[in-house]
Amino acid sequence: MRFFSYENAKLYKEKTKRWHDKRIQHRVFEEGQQVLLFNSRLKLFPGKLKSRWSGPFTIVKVYPFGAVDIKNEQSGRVFQVNGQRLKHYIGGEVDRAKTSITLEEA
Helix, strand or coil: CHHHHHHHHHHHHHHHHHHHHHCCCCCCCCCCCEEEEECCCCCCCCCCCCCCEEEEEEEEEECHHHEEEEECCCCCCEEEEEHHHEEECCCCCCCCCCCCCCCCCC
């Protein structure tokens, strides 16, 4: 009986691993591309409309095994991050000026 439970657990783990690995998105980054960075530490101010993706950043160098050097265009700072925390930025230029809209009663 114990042998069958071990066998079933092994089959379950293999099946779950195949399911998980099939859904991993393989992203290929090149120097000069713009990317967004996922901020996993943004839990202090949780909000429905607060995005955890920041950027865009420019890729400076791509290392083997997934490490990537990215550059912040505003400060000019270059830092190294894990490539799994990045995704491609497809949008155009970003207007960082804050705007306000006044709502009037009709």
